[in-house]
Amino acid sequence: MCAVPSADGAPGSAAAAAGPRTGTLTRRRLSRRRLPRRAAPYLLIAPALVVIAAVMAYPMGFLASLSLQDYGLRELLAHQGVWAGAANYARLASDPLFWQVVARSLAFTATAVLLSMVLATLLALLMERCSGPVRLLLGGGLIFVWATPVVVAVDIWQWMFDYEFGVANWALTHLHLGSHVHHNWFENPVEGFAIITALVVWGALPFLVVTLYAGLVQVPLELVEAARSDGATAWQVFWQVTAPLLRPIFAIVLSLSTIWDFQVFNQVWIMLNQRPSSTYYVMGVYSYVEAFRVTQYGRGAAVSIVLVAILMLATFFYVRQMARTGELE
Amino acid sequence: MNGRHLARSAAVLALGLVAVACSGGPGGGGASSNQPSTLTVWLMNGSAPPSIVDGVNADFKARHPNVKVDVQIQQWSDVTTKLDTAFAGGAPPDVVELGNTLVAKYAAAGALSNVTSKKADFENSSTWLQSLTDSCTLSGKLYCVPYYAGSRAVVYRKDMFDRAGVKPPASTDEWLQIGQKLMDTNRSDADFSALYYPGKYWYAALPFVWDMGGDIATQSGGQWKGTLDSPSSQQGLTTLANMVGKLSRADKTGDELKQDAAFVQGHIAMLVANGWEIGVITDPKTGDPSLKDKLGVFPIPSHTAGQTAPVFLGGSDLGIAARSRAQDLAQEWVGLLTGKKWQTQMATVGLVIPNTTALLSANDGQPLIGTFASAARNSRFVPNSPNWANVESANVIPDMLVSIFTGKASVADATKSASGQVTQILNGKS
Numbered sequence: 001m002c003a004v005p006s007a008d009g010a011p012g013s014a015a016a017a018a019g020p021r022t023g024t025l026t027r028r029r030l031s032r033r034r035l036p037r038r039a040a041p042y043l044l045i046a047p048a049l050v051v052i053a054a055v056m057a058y059p060m061g062f063l064a065s066l067s068l069q070d071y072g073l074r075e076l077l078a079h080q081g082v083w084a085g086a087a088n089y090a091r092l093a094s095d096p097l098f099w100q101v102v103a104r105s106l107a108f109t110a111t112a113v114l115l116s117m118v119l120a121t122l123l124a125l126l127m128e129r130c131s132g133p134v135r136l137l138l139g140g141g142l143i144f145v146w147a148t149p150v151v152v153a154v155d156i157w158q159w160m161f162d163y164e165f166g167v168a169n170w171a172l173t174h175l176h177l178g179s180h181v182h183h184n185w186f187e188n189p190v191e192g193f194a195i196i197t198a199l200v201v202w203g204a205l206p207f208l209v210v211t212l213y214a215g216l217v218q219v220p221l222e223l224v225e226a227a228r229s230d231g232a233t234a235w236q237v238f239w240q241v242t243a244p245l246l247r248p249i250f251a252i253v254l255s256l257s258t259i260w261d262f263q264v265f266n267q268v269w270i271m272l273n274q275r276p277s278s279t280y281y282v283m284g285v286y287s288y289v290e291a292f293r294v295t296q297y298g299r300g301a302a303v304s305i306v307l308v309a310i311l312m313l314a315t316f317f318y319v320r321q322m323a324r325t326g327e328l329e
Numbered sequence: 330m331n332g333r334h335l336a337r338s339a340a341v342l343a344l345g346l347v348a349v350a351c352s353g354g355p356g357g358g359g360a361s362s363n364q365p366s367t368l369t370v371w372l373m374n375g376s377a378p379p380s381i382v383d384g385v386n387a388d389f390k391a392r393h394p395n396v397k398v399d400v401q402i403q404q405w406s407d408v409t410t411k412l413d414t415a416f417a418g419g420a421p422p423d424v425v426e427l428g429n430t431l432v433a434k435y436a437a438a439g440a441l442s443n444v445t446s447k448k449a450d451f452e453n454s455s456t457w458l459q460s461l462t463d464s465c466t467l468s469g470k471l472y473c474v475p476y477y478a479g480s481r482a483v484v485y486r487k488d489m490f491d492r493a494g495v496k497p498p499a500s501t502d503e504w505l506q507i508g509q510k511l512m513d514t515n516r517s518d519a520d521f522s523a524l525y526y527p528g529k530y531w532y533a534a535l536p537f538v539w540d541m542g543g544d545i546a547t548q549s550g551g552q553w554k555g556t557l558d559s560p561s562s563q564q565g566l567t568t569l570a571n572m573v574g575k576l577s578r579a580d581k582t583g584d585e586l587k588q589d590a591a592f593v594q595g596h597i598a599m600l601v602a603n604g605w606e607i608g609v610i611t612d613p614k615t616g617d618p619s620l621k622d623k624l625g626v627f628p629i630p631s632h633t634a635g636q637t638a639p640v641f642l643g644g645s646d647l648g649i650a651a652r653s654r655a656q657d658l659a660q661e662w663v664g665l666l667t668g669k670k671w672q673t674q675m676a677t678v679g680l681v682i683p684n685t686t687a688l689l690s691a692n693d694g695q696p697l698i699g700t701f702a703s704a705a706r707n708s709r710f711v712p713n714s715p716n717w718a719n720v721e722s723a724n725v726i727p728d729m730l731v732s733i734f735t736g737k738a739s740v741a742d743a744t745k746s747a748s749g750q751v752t753q754i755l756n757g758k759s
Contacts, residue, residue: 073438076417163580164520164591181519187582187735274406275529275584277728292410293722295434 067301076297088302097278098286098303102310105262105283108193112261116201117254120208125238127209128216139210146206154270157199161185186272189279196267203267204260208253215249216242255318262311283307368658369422370400371415373408375605376426376477376645376681377666381674385665396658406586409722416440416650423653424663426476429464429644430711430721436465436472437715441648445471447660452668453685460642460710461684467715474667475684477675478644479603480705481533483524484610487625489515489598497627500634501540501568508576511598519578520596525588526573528581528734529727532641533601534569536629539709540638541565545726546712546751553712555751557729558744567740568632570733581734584727593617601629603643604701605680626700642708644682716755725750 067088069081092098123142127135148156161168169180186192219242227237243250265284272280281289287307291300368389372382386398401422403411409431415421416435427435435441448454448471461475483497490496493514495507504524511523526533538544543562546553556562573581576599579591589609592600593616600606607624610616628637647667649659665671672683676691680698682705683691689705692698711717720726729747732738738746 073413073416073434073440076413077438077440079417163583182578184580184582184735273584275724275727277582277724277731289723292413294719295409295413295722 063301064305066298067305069298071298073295081298084298088298091299092302092306101281101283101286108197108282109258109261112197112200113254113257115197116204116208116257119201120205120212123205123209124212124216127213142206142209145202150203150266151270153203154199154267158271161195192280196271199267200261200264204257211253212249215246219245251318255315258314259311263307366395367397367399368655368662370398370424370662371403371422372400372426373645374402374404377675378679381671381679385671388665389662393658398662421650421652423650423655423659425648425650426645427473427648429461429646431718432464432473432646432648433467433713433715434718435648436467440651441472442651442656443470443472444649451664453672453687456685456687458684458686460708461644461646463713465646473646473648474663476645476647476667477684478642478682478705479605480640480642480682480701480708481601481603482626482628482700482704483599484602484607485599485625485627486623488623497625498630500630501632504630505572508572512576518596522578522597523576524572524599525579525591525597526577527579527583527585527588528731529584531726531730532643534566534730535641536638537565537569538562540631546755553714553752553755555748557751558748563740563744566733566744570740573734582731589616604698607697608680624697626697628700628704637704637707639707639709640704642705642710712755714755716757720751720754723750723754
């Protein structure tokens, strides 16, 4: 992924110019031994296609067909669902709880993605500028966060914000920031989601920072220096020089963050002891509760199909944006 | 190019869901029960003490020396998901312990063997507790064997009561009064709860509803109607909310799983608890043995002075998986654990209410446990519907209580919404 900016970031490079020429050569040779040459590429991608079909298309198709069935415990035991058409979707559409869940998920994703992008960019810039030892310290810290398994991380955060024994309540009280003795951080979902957002952003930062940093060091120094000698401020250098060059990387990390945050599950589920109240339902949790707790697998499948659809819609714009960026270069 | 990446990630996401849904279930039951030489048993955490399980296995071994019994302990928090996957797979555990509110769901789905014709073979079957037998019965057929029951009462610290100069209350009003006196006496302790009541503790809320004449739901003409929003139910919940607000510093969004550990810390005067929790509180590993002489128990009082409120009769049944290949062995093992010999042990060592009325007096000599057993005589049960388990899974009542205690919704609004959900789920297709 780190190689992307250097290829895209060097406009009119020799490699790009050479592309078409190699193409015509190949085409000429092709005309002589047409059939075997034509078949070769397909043969080469066939194994990959088979694997993708097995691990992706089949389950996806199964999920879609499950979402069109009435599939409860009895059907699960009989291994045979009852065709229900679009009933599961109709039910979702008319369920006010579902729309709340969608809105909550979108709001959570927007907040978490925005925060992680801004913080990751700032940290990456810091990492580029600071001295060697500091960079090592920063990088090491990030790697530790990265290496913490999600379940462990959630448990630690849960302890920090515990109602009775949490260090957050203790520290805030001792810092005279109001009495937080027996303050329940999850009583008010806004506060609860603030903590969950912090946890998700904290966990996402290492990958984002490292990726953005890798992009930053690829930005040609001459360009930055040229801009500076023309009198550009740091702010202008970032927005006029660095940011445009990093656009493909931004697009990738933005898409990935959106996907991760929209399907958040562990952080909510474990933080709330596997029994979140409905005010904490996000798409992933809602789908799980419908499928595995209420034992309506068809309805759970319908929720996850909607989740995938929304994700595809949301990421479509980024992808298109990225494709356009590619064309411009 | 990245589009394909994205589509793949999205699909992998979906795949995860499906993979979990389709997997035959890693849940321990597994491959071993393929051979009739092994009997797999799922018991719940905290049901039978190890000494009883070992004893039953030894008795079983004497009869079937070549059969290995594999007893696996399951946790309450995720048991339904594990049961679903296990029953859907080809090799479920042969014997499963089921909470009495869960049986109807699994019986209706065809997961449990019909043991109606074998009933007479079980030792205590003529004197089984009626409410446990009812929980095993669906459309007149028997799908499980009553195992044990539990009912709740109030566990209190006698030393704290003495210091505050109060006695166990005779009515709900008095309960609140002595609670306030305890709060006054322990004013200086910011962690003190006269009555420790975690917000999601719905089993302890039901007595307040039933005592005022309310209920969770009523059935007429085959249709269920949620009645938590009836004036009497609301009155009971208002009384409870008032008590919780004034007497409890427990987490209003927490559940009761850690209440015994909290009680041992010494900042709690009263707790609504099951009989076996006395064992947890006084156990040297999980609790504090020195508390043994300081504990007292009184039944949950009624609003009518001198009477007690109806309590929820919890408990467990033992079912045999319909797909088990060891039906006869399973039945024999269940017969041992639910028979007279080991049920007597369940009462005296396990501190629960045994499955038969013939043994109800087993704990009469014991002042603490005796109170729990007598509380069970005035007990009620949740709506007996295959859909009830889904009301539990959807957290309807805990959510309602949390909204009320945290002030997020008024009693009227919270009960109205919960009642609507109960009606909808109970009348839905199972």
